[in-house]
Amino acid sequence: MLKPSLVIKADSKADRAQTYISKNIRITYLTSRLLRVEIGNFIDLPSYAVWNRKFPAGRLDVKKKSGEITAETEDIILTIKSKKPYSVYFKDSGSTEFFSKQKNLKGTYRTLDNTIGKIPLGDGFITEKGLYLFDDSKSVLIDENGALIPRRAGSLDYYVFAYGKDYRGTMKAFYDISSPTPLVPRFALGVWWSRYHAYTQSEYLNLMDRFEKENIPLTVATVDMDWHWVDIKKHFGEKLNGWTGYSWDKTLFPDYKAFLKELKAKNLHITLNLHPKDGVRYFEDMYEPMAKANGINPATKKPVEFRCGSDTFWNSYFDILHKPYEKDGVDFWWIDWQQGKRSDVKGLDPLTALNHYHYLDNAENGDIPLILSRYGGVGSHRYPLGFSGDTAISWRVLDFQPYFTATSANAGYGWWSHDIGGHHQGYRDDDLYLRWIEFAVFQPILRLHSTAVELLGKEPWKYRQDVYNSACDWLRFRHRLIPYIFSMNHRCHKDGIVLCEPMYYSYPNDKNAYEFPNQYMFGSELMVCPITSPQNKENGMGSVKAWIPDGEYTDIFTLQKYKGSQVLTLNRELYSIPVLAKAGAVIPLSCDKGNSVSNPETLEVWVFKGNNKFVMYEDNGRTDFENHTAETVFTNEYNSVDNSVKLTVEVQGDTSVIPKNRQYKICFKDIDCEDVVVDYSDEPIVIEIENPIEYKKENLRDRVITIMSRWQDNTFKKQRAYKPFEDVADKNSFFRVLHSSKLPKPIFNAIYEALSEEN
Secondary structure, eight states, X not given: OOOGGGOOOOOOSOOGGGEEEETTEEEEEEETTEEEEEESSOOOSOBSSOOOOOOOOOOOEEEEETTEEEEEOSSEEEEEESSSOOEEEETTTTEEEEGGGOOBOOOOOSOOTTOOSOOOOOOOSOBTTSEEEEEOTTSOEEOTTSOEEOOOTTOEEEEEEEOTTOHHHHHHHHHHHHOOOOOOOGGGGSEEEOOOSOOOHHHHXXXXXXXXXXXXXXXEEEEOGGGBOOOHHHHXXXXXXXXOOOSBOTTTOTTHHHHHHHHHHTTOEEEEEEOGGXXXXXXXXXXXHHHHHTTOOGGGTOOBOOOTTOHHHHHHIIIIIIHHHHHHTOOEEEEOOOSOSOOSSTTOOHHHHHHHHHHHHHTTTSBOOOEEEOOOSXXXXXXXXXXXXXXXXXHHHHHHHHHHHHHGGGGTOOOEEOEETOSBSSOOOHHHHHHHHHHHHTSSOEEEOOOSOGGGOOOGGGSOHHHHHHHHHHHHHHHHTHHHHHHHHHHHHHHOOOSEEEHHHHOTTOGGGGSOTXXXXXXXXXXXXXXXXXXXXXXXXXXXXXXXXXXXXXXXXXXOXXXXXXXXXXXXXXXXXXXXXXXXXXXXXXXXXXXXXXXXXXXXXXXXXXXXXXXXXXXXXXXXXXXXXXXXEEEEEEXXXXXXXXXXXXXXXXXXXXXXXXXXXXXXXXXXXXXXEEEETTEEEEEEOSSTTOOOEXXXXXXXXXXXXXXXXXXXXXXOOOOTTTTSSOHHHHHHHHHHOOOOHHHHHHHHHHHHHHO
């Protein structure tokens, strides 16, 4: 049997009061706008997609008449005919809608490997009119012992979603039956380093030292597949595939435990790349115990095959191959499965099994679990994070990713991690690199990644001086944003609202919300309009066509104000993109030095004029976080009569997770302060700001509150356009020629290093 940590808990059997049965048809009431219809075999086990079906029973009136069944709830009428299509009648709209006529707004896709730009996406749960028939007939089941097992063929298992244009309601209903999106660990929200390159132990540590020296706060250190033996013929004399491996390459990492220990000393979290397909072979360090555990005589050197249908294999796979490395310092695993969709269990995709069991196993130590892997189908939101695959370095790829991330919300999948800057192919382009980083700052995960080609590396200092300076600023700002993103992480888990949403979730009745696919909401406070095309040669600016919804929005960097409803072309220098805060927005930022991801000791809060309430979440970083979460509630009130802003701060929940002596810096971004009153426990203190650039501090019972105006924000340095190639007509053409040339490697490296030194 599977060990207990790999067995899920689910409420998959509905109460009898929720159901209606007629011969081979069973209808289950889940909500007044969500019904389950089974035709053929009735299933009470959880499926990979749906774990929960036990909900309070509501009104379910069922009538049979001339070859059809009509099921009515408080809100919908479902007609089941002997032949498709099924039809749903919305009582509040007075019209009949058919599933076949619904325009699906699409969902997501397994991987973007080897793609260049747009690809067709699979269907999501969201249709323009809000009616969706989810077919769960082919997903595997999970038995009482946690094993993934096939279904019997020939039966139908449908879920009817009928929430109209309440798109968030649709997705919340899906999370209710499938399970909420788990919390992502706080460290995952910072900046990751990753590269497909055979690093040596000293080379990798020296690189981490360089990032530290540059004051670029990395939080995750990724080691790609070359951590293990890859050239099997060279080291063991066997002509075998080297993608799968579980033993450290001692020629590259002579003391891997010391290597992991040094990374940990730098406050880095560690992930290693896996390709499990070829099982465990005789040259692996753990071969003998793995062979014995799986009933194989080690003397035979017979491989321990990768088997999805073996409980013994799964138990030993984790306890023998992975747990020892986790004790040495590996935090989680990057599952780089690329070997097809078939396994020894009929209908079971190996990727879905790997995601499921790896995620469950990673929670054993009590920390919030994590994996990095490709999308494994509906239900994959339970296993963050998503690795979107190896993409080309291309403006077309960058231009597709904002839409791809936001639209994945329609499949309930909100935690994509892209190869920021692109993985391979294409050509080096400094402007593209910086635009990609700007976009990535406002994405779920910021993971710098590239192939082994030196010219395509993503280290900021490898790019020209102005791009290097700006990239560093952006990466530092991403680290500062962690308190905001982590709060949205909690909101996603608790309320079913993903971090990056299409605009039509907030404005379902405005046609403009559907016509700007690259524009999206980044949490509750910010609207992002990334620039994903080259600079305009005439004015030297980047531009994006954007829709400003009703209300007032302020660019958080330029402080330009926009009022809706209108469509505009927004122009920005290379060093900025439009990120617009709604009226009343509150954005918490960390001011702590270094790469710490702890709840910040110094918190800076950007406040925009308007009326709003924002909740900042902080917790203990453990799987029992539900009982150890603090909520800091910021209530922002604007009085237009006297142009005053009142910000009230209240702390609720487990305050022990908040650092003692926390310092608060309150920055009113779009209003100049004159008189400021700080009211703390009935002891009002007036701070007079004589000049917008000056401010004073007051100690308030071990709290330091600093009041600032917009003029004191130095988040980004002004960059000077840098043109090191003035004698070259087109610098990108130059890099293209260099990259595609067949120069001897020493000459190529000498040219590259000379350019790097000049920059």
